[in-house]
Amino acid sequence: MDTSRRKFLTYAGVSVLGLAAMPAVDAWASDTPYVVSSKQLKATRWAMVVDTTKLNSEADFAPLIEACHSIHNVPDIPTKQNIKWIWYDERERVFPDDENPYMAEAFEHKNYLLLCNHCFEPPCVRVCPTKATFKREDGIVMMDFHRCIGCRYCMAGCPYGARSFNFMDPRLHLDAAKENKEFPTRTKGVVEKCNFCYERLADGKLPACVEASKGALIFGDLDDPKSEVRKVLKERYSIRRKPSIGTQPNVYYLI
Amino acid sequence: MLETALKGSSRYWGWLVVLLGVIGVGAGMYLVQWNQGLTITGLSRDVSWGFYIAQFTYMVGVAAAAVMLVLPYYFHHYKAFKNMIILAEFQAIAAVTVCLGFIVVDLGQPQRLMNVLLHPTPNSILFWDMVVLNGYLFLNLVIGWVTLQSERKHVHPPKWVKPLVYTSIVWAVSIHTVTAFLYQGLPGRHYWLTAILAARFLSSAFCSGPAILLLVALLLEKLTDFRAGEEAKRSMAKIITYAMCVNVFFFLLEVFTGFYSNIPGHEHTIKFLFGFEHGNYVAVCMWIAAVLAIGSLALLIPPAWRDNAKVLPVALIALVVATWIDKGLGLLIGGFTPTPFETVTEYAPTVPELLISLAVYGTGALVLTILYKVALTVKKEVS
Amino acid sequence: MYDGSKIIVGLLVFVGMMTFPFWNNIGKAAYKTPELKLPPKSVATECVEGKEFMREKHMQLLNDWRDEAVRNGERLYVSQANHKQYQISLQNSCMKCHDNKEEFCDKCHNSASVSPYCWDCHIAPPKKGN
Structure with missing residues (x-):
């Protein structure tokens, strides 16, 4: 048994394509030792809808952030070199283009949830020199921490400030007793961000923040007209961050 | 030919020891960075590139500048640059060495550097920058070394060098264009997202690179019996003056577009850089740069001053400092200010960061010294 | 030969240094x-592949696992030895049985002078204190 067999078969398959030997190739190719779990939640364009009317006080945001940061071993570093996967900030920082000196009081200083937008046209993926960050077939903008060389080009490329760099060993700021033993930490020198809980989707579970949000976050497939995200976007007014720069975020905010 | 670098005066060896000392201190500091990570720098989540990448950018310009001499010499047979040409090519080699050094010290996972080759990604400009920089290094090494060797043997350089020379001319433009593309293709970074960035890069390169080269040549004339030639020096000063005029003009174009259009994104960075908003040390530096830039032009434009051996070095130093602040400080800090949240996060390089940078520059100086020693020894032998 | 004695001395020093590892180890134990301490039979009786295969190729297997899981989203591995399915995960599969990193992973790695960086990120099971 050889694990490079799959690669060999890929090449072999390509080379016999011209001989119209497809049936035989199909039979071989199904022999690959790697399988997608039957529990995997599938989509072609994962998206998140944030119901901002349900997220107001710090008490509304905290459980979401805690849910994410605790299971993903995200440290809290009390400096400018902090790591954030999901957090919140005031309206003028989240939607800086929406300049309005006479904004209604209720919205003027309202806080909004922030996370990676999993853009349909992600600039971070375009600039990465090693494909360490890439777009999956289901639309998730993924990080391969094994491959990242830490050049931080993606951080310059991201127009949303969604990416964090491990300036130091994150374990210095993690409590070993509280680490989630089923998920890795990161090493110093790599970039990280929200991964839409790809590991939970593979297990048939929704992202941790969605689960903790009591309905404030809706997660689903934008390409499926019957999905809950499509339904709610059809009914209510929604906006996205910095729509003018063409990145097509897959995180929507219901106002 | 390399053996000629092994025989030198005590001043030559003393200088090498000084450089090795600087490199040693920085290398020690780099070990600390290797162990602790980039946390020892002033970089942050919001300003994720800083002094290292800025120096890289500036030195790509210096490397590209060799074309300002190579082009007249080879395309237009401008023989006055005869003595300078090898210095220009060797300066390019040293400059690219510095560039590569700054890229490496900036990486979070330098041991994975080869991933760029293992997983080539043509949609990344950084991949192309790696290609053009290494290509340029190779071209200049081959061209410089082979022509010098031919000169030593009193023969014409082999015919195959010519196509390489012509390639290197186009290539020089490409290295700085690609470096500008690193920045100007990023959505959401107001200061960089401008079509004139590549043109600004080239104009700033074509004044600052030859200026450094001319300063070094003047120094060599003082220290050794190397002579650049009066006509060569005057021509270089002219090239530098024109390029600096264009450089300042291009910057003013940015200022016009930002302020006349009154679009906040375009204005914000320039206001920050010149201290109209959130003033800090960067504003002081930028004003110094502005004054020095205008001052250098005031000294360079009148021919009488430009050709004056006392005035010229002062003007050149002013020019180099001005362009260095603009590109080695303002460009990067300005690009990350404002942040994607339209806030300001301050950045200043730390002492370890500066020491490591000094070591990278020291390595470049070491390479330059050895190459120049070889070149000057050969020139002396031949004459 | 110019400077013949210097060259010969230089050559001798060079050869001596190049062969240092060999004569330094002469007389030492082979x-x-x-x-290795394998997991007790009560925990597991077989690995995802045979013993010989794992000893020889676990690094390639882990490399392939990593790419398949992280990059292709294929998170299950079908063993070619026993045809069972395993979840691809260093932390949640391998080290659930091999829960003693010091006695299993480190022993060989130390002896072969290799230091894979797996555990810079992946969390090893708590130390057994032996």
Whole structure:
């Protein structure tokens, strides 16, 4: 048994394509030792809808952030070199283009949830020199921490400030007793961000923040007209961050 | 030919020891960075590139500048640059060495550097920058070394060098264009997202690179019996003056577009850089740069001053400092200010960061010294 | 030969230094494959592949696992030895049985002078204190 067999078969398959030997190739190719779990939640364009009317006080945001940061071993570093996967900030920082000196009081200083937008046209993926960050077939903008060389080009490329760099060993700021033993930490020198809980989707579970949000976050497939995200976007007014720069975020905010 | 670098005066060896000392201190500091990570720098989540990448950018310009001499010499047979040409090519080699050094010290996972080759990604400009920089290094090494060797043997350089020379001319433009593309293709970074960035890069390169080269040549004339030639020096000063005029003009174009259009994104960075908003040390530096830039032009434009051996070095130093602040400080800090949240996060390089940078520059100086020693020894032998 | 004596001395020094590892090890005990502590039979009786395969190729297998899981989203591995399915995960599969990193992973790695960076990120099971 050889694990490079799959690669060999890929090449072999390509080379016999011209001989119209497809049936035989199909039979071989199904022999690959790697399988997608039957529990995997599938989509072609994962998206998140944030119901901002349900997220107001710090008490509304905290459980979401805690849910994410605790299971993903995200440290809290009390400096400018902090790591954030999901957090919140005031309206003028989240939607800086929406300049309005006479904004209604209720919205003027309202806080909004922030996370990676999993853009349909992600600039971070375009600039990465090693494909360490890439777009999956289901639309998730993924990080391969094994491959990242830490050049931080993606951080310059991201127009949303969604990416964090491990300036130091994150374990210095993690409590070993509280680490989630089923998920890795990161090493110093790599970039990280929200991964839409790809590991939970593979297990048939929704992202941790969605689960903790009591309905404030809706997660689903934008390409499926019957999905809950499509339904709610059809009914209510929604906006996205910095729509003018063409990145097509897959995180929507219901106002 | 390399053996000629092994025989030198005590001043030559003393200088090498000084450089090795600087490199040693920085290398020690780099070990600390290797162990602790980039946390020892002033970089942050919001300003994720800083002094290292800025120096890289500036030195790509210096490397590209060799074309300002190579082009007249080879395309237009401008023989006055005869003595300078090898210095220009060797300066390019040293400059690219510095560039590569700054890229490496900036990486979070330098041991994975080869991933760029293992997983080539043509949609990344950084991949192309790696290609053009290494290509340029190779071209200049081959061209410089082979022509010098031919000169030593009193023969014409082999015919195959010519196509390489012509390639290197186009290539020089490409290295700085690609470096500008690193920045100007990023959505959401107001200061960089401008079509004139590549043109600004080239104009700033074509004044600052030859200026450094001319300063070094003047120094060599003082220290050794190397002579650049009066006509060569005057021509270089002219090239530098024109390029600096264009450089300042291009910057003013940015200022016009930002302020006349009154679009906040375009204005914000320039206001920050010149201290109209959130003033800090960067504003002081930028004003110094502005004054020095205008001052250098005031000294360079009148021919009488430009050709004056006392005035010229002062003007050149002013020019180099001005362009260095603009590109080695303002460009990067300005690009990350404002942040994607339209806030300001301050950045200043730390002492370890500066020491490591000094070591990278020291390595470049070491390479330059050895190459120049070889070149000057050969020139002396031949004459 | 100009400077003949200097050259010969230089050559001798060079050859001496190049062969240092060999004569430094003369007379020392031969290399012994370290004895690894396998998980007790009550935990597991077989690995995802046979013993010989794992000893020889676990690094390639882990490399392939990593790419398949992280990059292709294929998170299950079908063993070619026993045809069972395993979840691809260093932390949640391998080290659930091999829960003693010091006695299993480190022993060989130390003896072979390799230091894979797996555990810079992946969390090893708590130390057993032996």
